[in-house]
């Protein structure tokens with residue numbers, strides 16, 4: 089019998105009633121498949137555990153943090169198994185260390201590198217339904233680790249990889265990936281199929297459906313993912329390789345960020361090494377710089393530089409720049425009222441004029457573009473926050489995403 093991996097997110101297991109519904113979904117698949125289940129903690133539980141650690145200390149030990157915050161998954165897995173047992177199924181919960189699921193890297197941000205298959209395989213052979221804790225693993229010191237917030241997505245994908253599952257189904261509280269945020273635009277449409285590359289851009293650019301790391305894992309390991317809701321029976325979105333997709337649309341989706349800030353240095357020296365001197369201390373302080381533009385210098389001596397960061401990094405960035413003795417500038421300007429809007433689609437690789445159409449439709453709405461950046465399958469613009477809805481709506485129409 090074929091193997092299928094089912095992942096349930098926090099809201100899907102948020103109450104005991106929800107867990108009963110989840111058990112019904114599992115039972116349905118059990119008729120046709122060997123089912124492996126990965127579960128997140130009940131919604132809110134992980135956050136509560138993190139808050140407890142903060143009450144002890146803001147410098148809470150990383151290794152104990154992982155033991156603490158991964159405990160929510162133990163609870164939800166036991167509840168799911170308990171319900172399945174009630175219904176007469178052969179089921180049990182598995183903690184990461186009982187399998188084991190091996191991870192490498194630092195506490196809080198480990199990555200799964202190996203899953204021992206033997207116990208789970210023999211359990212499946214006996215007809216059992218394993219309910220496995222997402223988010224956690226063990227390291228080579230036999231200590232508990234976690235793999236980053238929202239990590240159960242990645243756990244599920246790694247199980248699908250190691251067990252060569254036919255598919256990995258991510259059950260969440262939305263019924264798929266949409267052309268843009270349905271809360272921002274009513275005419276947003278569900279995307280039937282999307283490539284890993286597009287999904288990765290959508291996820292890291294602000295569509296919060298799946299954890300970006302996990303999509304990268306799926307892409308590298310060629311795991312097909314279906315995202316669907318445990319609250320409805322609607323068909324979800326399939327995330328797969330580009331080759332499997334026949335698509336008539338140039339643009340697949342539009343995403344936006346909400347917490348960007350723009351930093352501009354006016355009148356910096358135009359000579360080699362200046363940009364490096366500005367960005368070196370930022371990178372040393374783990375401040376992620378996103379978009380960057382430098383003006384061409386009119387007089388050959390001076391130029392201006394603009395870049396964007398997450399707004400929570402703004403005050404640290406300010407301090408670092410002001411303390412930086414390697415650079416001189418005339419003025420330093422900050423703007424917190426900016427957002428990045430991006431159009432994403434593999435179709436733009438082969439279609440000319442996409443950039444023009446994007447800029448033209450923003451111009452028609454009198455929306456000023458402050459910074460631009462592009463990749464092979466994405467064009468991003470930085471605009472005033474207040475224009476985000478208008479921009480998304482205009483672009484959604486321009487690229488016929490309503491249809």
Ligand code: ASP
Pocket residue numbers: 097098128129134135160222223236237238239240241
């Ligand atoms: N419970 C963990 C979190 O809230 C992992 C997950 O939900 O996937 O981040």
Ligand code: MG
Pocket residue numbers: 097098128238
């Ligand atoms: Mg979660």
